[in-house]
Amino acid sequence: MIDIKGKNIRHVKNMNRNVILEFIRNQGPITKAEIAARTHLSFTAINNIVDELIREGLIMEAGFDISSGGRKPILLDINPSGVYTVGVHLSAFSVKAAVINFRGAPVVQEETKLADAADRGALIASILQAVQSIIDLSKLPREKFVGIGLASPGPLDPNKGVILSPPNLPGLASVPIRDLLEERFGMTVRIEKDANVMALSELWYGAGRGMSNIVYVDADIGIGSGIVFGRKIYQGFPYGAGEIGHGTIELDGPKCNCGNYGCLEAVASGMAVVRRAGEEIRRGTGSELAPMYFEREDSVDLEAIIRAANRRDELAVNLLRESARYVGIALANIINMITPESIVIGGCLVNEYPPYFDQLKEVALPRCFSSFHKDSLLQSSVLKSQAGVIGAGILGLERFLAGAS
Numbered sequence: 001m002i003d004i005k006g007k008n009i010r011h012v013k014n015m016n017r018n019v020i021l022e023f024i025r026n027q028g029p030i031t032k033a034e035i036a037a038r039t040h041l042s043f044t045a046i047n048n049i050v051d052e053l054i055r056e057g058l059i060m061e062a063g064f065d066i067s068s069g070g071r072k073p074i075l076l077d078i079n080p081s082g083v084y085t086v087g088v089h090l091s092a093f094s095v096k097a098a099v100i101n102f103r104g105a106p107v108v109q110e111e112t113k114l115a116d117a118a119d120r121g122a123l124i125a126s127i128l129q130a131v132q133s134i135i136d137l138s139k140l141p142r143e144k145f146v147g148i149g150l151a152s153p154g155p156l157d158p159n160k161g162v163i164l165s166p167p168n169l170p171g172l173a174s175v176p177i178r179d180l181l182e183e184r185f186g187m188t189v190r191i192e193k194d195a196n197v198m199a200l201s202e203l204w205y206g207a208g209r210g211m212s213n214i215v216y217v218d219a220d221i222g223i224g225s226g227i228v229f230g231r232k233i234y235q236g237f238p239y240g241a242g243e244i245g246h247g248t249i250e251l252d253g254p255k256c257n258c259g260n261y262g263c264l265e266a267v268a269s270g271m272a273v274v275r276r277a278g279e280e281i282r283r284g285t286g287s288e289l290a291p292m293y294f295e296r297e298d299s300v301d302l303e304a305i306i307r308a309a310n311r312r313d314e315l316a317v318n319l320l321r322e323s324a325r326y327v328g329i330a331l332a333n334i335i336n337m338i339t340p341e342s343i344v345i346g347g348c349l350v351n352e353y354p355p356y357f358d359q360l361k362e363v364a365l366p367r368c369f370s371s372f373h374k375d376s377l378l379q380s381s382v383l384k385s386q387a388g389v390i391g392a393g394i395l396g397l398e399r400f401l402a403g404a405s
């Protein structure tokens with residue numbers, strides 16, 4: 001009996017501790033009085049827990065609030081150097097690693113190009129080396145690190161910690177990357193699909209700050225999306241949610257990498273824009289890209305097309321508008337289905353070609369049926385190309401905060 005009671009008391013204290021830590025993390029700098037007013041915990045409980053969190057270096061005193069008469073109240077905030085995680089963002093072309101502080105900011109980061117997407121040994125070595133190198137570069141003591149998060153192209157199984165069969169990284173098929181990283185670094189490791197992680201990072205530190213339910217759409221060379229509900233990644237049952245890129249948008253459309261036809265990704269992604277540029281140039285459509293294409297076809301890549309569009313090249317502008325039309329319709333479908341607090345759109349099409357975002361809005365908003373949506377529902381990414389690596393770091397932080405009890 002006594003033992004059970006003891007556990008219950010400890011459990012309640014841990015819950016209160018997590019509530020206060022989360023509160024300070026989200027709302028800080030904040031006074032004890034504000035914590036008391038918002039959490040309904042007693043001053044004694046708050047004092048004890050705050051003292052404990054300061055002793056552990058997780059929070060700190062951060063100046064004084066304006067006095068309303070009498071002593072100025074002390075402000076409490078998260079201690080950015082309380083703990084750190086390693087975030088790793090893997091793409092078909094590179095591995096990006098960063099050390100993320102307790103406030104979600106990268107303190108050091110590095111990007112390494114991947115030589116051969118089919119070479120299993122070299123890919124694993126590159127990932128392990130990227131983590132080792134970023135830890136060394138940070139010069140932080142090992143005990144400051146509480147976890148590693150890896151964002152990777154899917155499909156993958158986060159519960160088993162295995163990357164399954166990514167079409168653009170064939171060398172990583174069936175690689176138990178979580179166990180390999182845990183064995184090598186002796187830290188807790190979590191893996192997640194890249195777009196899920198980007199959704200999480202925009203919610204914690206980007207366009208979705210202060211919200212609980214958002215969708216992130218990555219409009220890049222491929223098209224992915226991630227859903228966060230109740231501040232947690234919505235994985236589907238058992239996994240696999242968020243594949244907006246493989247929803248059919250054109251019944252008789254071109255074949256997709258996934259094997260189906262007319263997927264959003266096959267029609268409107270960066271890959272599709274590049275394919276369409278080639279088709280139009282061969283058909284004789286005039287463009288500043290045409291001479292480049294006839295000299296070397298693969299020089300007309302997505303980067304070159306975005307550059308041309310930013311210089312108002314008519315073909316490039318039209319191709320990106322065509323892509324935005326399809327993606328805009330997909331956004332309207334998401335809104336009609338789940339009406340999230342916000343859809344955050346990132347990826348190079350939005351980040352590097354600003355008119356794209358306006359075109360998405362023009363297409364999506366008039367197609368929204370729901371009377372509850374707001375025009376401000378669509379937002380462009382705040383974290384941009386950092387969203388993946390910061391989100392991966394958050395995976396480690398999330399686990400630490402859940403277990404900080």
Ligand SMILES: [Zn+2]
Pocket residue numbers: 245246247256257258259260263265266
């Ligand atoms: Zn597909």
